[in-house]
Amino acid sequence: MIIRTLSTLECTKLLAANRFARLACAKDGQPYIVPFYYAHADNHLYAFSMLGKKVNWMRSNPLVSVQVDEIVTGRRWKSVVVNGRYEELPDRIGHKAQRDHAWALLSKHADWWEPGALKPGTPPVEDDLPHVFFRIFITEVSGREALES
Numbered sequence: 001m002i003i004r005t006l007s008t009l010e011c012t013k014l015l016a017a018n019r020f021a022r023l024a025c026a027k028d029g030q031p032y033i034v035p036f037y038y039a040h041a042d043n044h045l046y047a048f049s050m051l052g053k054k055v056n057w058m059r060s061n062p063l064v065s066v067q068v069d070e071i072v073t074g075r076r077w078k079s080v081v082v083n084g085r086y087e088e089l090p091d092r093i094g095h096k097a098q099r100d101h102a103w104a105l106l107s108k109h110a111d112w113w114e115p116g117a118l119k120p121g122t123p124p125v126e127d128d129l130p131h132v133f134f135r136i137f138i139t140e141v142s143g144r145e146a147l148e149s
C-alpha cells in the first residue's frame with residue numbers, strides 16, 4: 001500500500017461528492033465529535049441542527065475540524081480533513097439569503113433534516129423547536145489517499 005497526498009482540487013471534489021462527515025469542536029480543552037450531514041458549496045460546509053451541546057460549544061469556540069472519507073477497503077481509501085470556522089445563519093433580516101441558500105443545498109436530499117432534528121426521547125419534529133442553520137468556512141484542507149501498490 002502507498003499513501004499519497006491529495007491536491008486541494010481533489011479534496012474539494014471529495015467534499016462535494018459526499019455529505020456525511022464527522023464534526024469536531026472543542027471547549028475548555030475537551031474535544032467533542034459527532035457525525036453529521038453537510039452540503040458543500042462556495043468554500044463552506046452547510047448544515048442543519050437542533051440546539052444542543054455541539055452548537056453551544058461552537059458558539060463559544062468557533063474553530064472546528066471536519067473529517068470526510070471514502071473507504072473501499074483498509075488498503076484503498078481517501079480521507080479529507082478540514083479546519084474551519086463555525087458561522088451561524090440566524091433567522092434574522094440580513095441572513096435570509098444565506099439561510100435560503102443553506103436550505104436549498106441541504107434539501108436536495110429527502111432525509112436532510114431528520115438526523116439533525118431528532119434527539120433521544122423527543123417527539124417527532126415540530127416546526128417551532130429551536131433549530132439552527134450553520135456553515136463551516138473552510139480555512140484549511142488536507143487529504144490523503146491509500147492505494148494498493
Ligand SMILES: Cc1cc2nc3c(=O)[nH]c(=O)nc-3n(C[C@H](O)[C@H](O)[C@H](O)COP(=O)(O)OP(=O)(O)OC[C@H]3O[C@@H](n4cnc5c(N)ncnc54)[C@H](O)[C@@H]3O)c2cc1C
Nearest residue numbers: 034035036037047048049050051052053054055115116119
Ligand atoms: C448519519 C448521521 C447523520 C446525522 N446528521 C446530523 C445533522 O445533519 N445534523 C445534526 O445536528 N445532527 C446529525 N446527526 C446526529 C448527531 O450526530 C448528534 O447526535 C446530534 O446532532 C446531537 O448532538 P448534540 O451535540 O446537540 O447532542 P446533545 O443532544 O446536546 O447531547 C449531548 C450528549 O449526548 C451524546 N451524544 C450526542 N450525539 C451523539 C451521537 N451521535 N453518538 C453518541 N453520543 C452522542 C454526547 O456525548 C453528549 O454527552 C447525525 C447522525 C448520524 C448518525
